Amino acid sequence: MAAIEKRTTQILIAFAAVLFIVYLIAGAIDILAGFGILPITVFVPSPVRGLVLVIISIVFLTSLRELTKDAIEGIHFLLVGGMLAFLVFLLDVIVLASHALGWLLALEDWVEWTVASDLGPSILLFPITIPLIYVHRKGKQRRTRHTRTDAEEKETDNNGNL
Numbered sequence: 001m002a003a004i005e006k007r008t009t010q011i012l013i014a015f016a017a018v019l020f021i022v023y024l025i026a027g028a029i030d031i032l033a034g035f036g037i038l039p040i041t042v043f044v045p046s047p048v049r050g051l052v053l054v055i056i057s058i059v060f061l062t063s064l065r066e067l068t069k070d071a072i073e074g075i076h077f078l079l080v081g082g083m084l085a086f087l088v089f090l091l092d093v094i095v096l097a098s099h100a101l102g103w104l105l106a107l108e109d110w111v112e113w114t115v116a117s118d119l120g121p122s123i124l125l126f127p128i129t130i131p132l133i134y135v136h137r138k139g140k141q142r143r144t145r146h147t148r149t150d151a152e153e154k155e156t157d158n159n160g161n162l
Contacts, residue, residue, distance in 0.1 A: 013067045016078055019129065020060035023085070026121040027053030035109060037121070043119050049088070056084045076134065082132035089126035092118070 028045035030050030059081035067074030096118040102110035 009067060009070060012075065012078060013064060015131065016060050016064040016067055016074070018083065019078075020057050022125060022128065023053050023057035023060060025058060027051065027055075028127055030121055043121060043124075044117060046084055046120070049120060049122065052088055053125075056081055056088070059084060079132060079136055082129045082136075085122070085129045088122040092122045093122045096123070114118055 027050045029038060029040065030045050030053060031047045033040035033045030034047030034050055034052075059077055063074050063077035063081060065074075066077055096115065099110060099113055099118050100115070103113045
């Protein structure tokens with residue numbers, strides 16, 4: 001297992017903790033509101049979407065656990081959680097776009113449609129996962145640098161220089 005710089009690890013742990021808590025709370029609210037236990041008017045509740053958000057939060061929790069062990073796998077779980085969050089966000093945006101198209105075409109079922117009726121927590125939460133792009137790019141640069149170093153060492157060994 002490769003170790004991560006201490007400061008970077010602390011930042012990633014804090015970020016994973018925030019993402020875990022936010023996605024867990026949003027998922028729990030969506031589930032409870034979907035079953036009618038919690039009255040909510042901000043978005044149309046869906047217990048299935050809430051369950052997906054809870055699953056994403058569990059991925060972030062796993063990332064948090066691995067990062068506290070100073071394992072590089074924590075970054076991988078963090079990125080997978082970000083990818084899952086992006087896919088759910090993308091799905092909600094596609095649904096929103098298709099409903100907007102129905103409204104623009106003045107289809108019978110979409111005459112009274114509004115954007116607010118399709119806003120879900122995944123659309124509102126995804127922007128906080130965007131810094132994961134920086135984490136991915138930083139890791140990619142670090143891997144590229146290490147790969148070049150390894151290749152240079154092999155080339156040196158092949159030339160007979162030890």
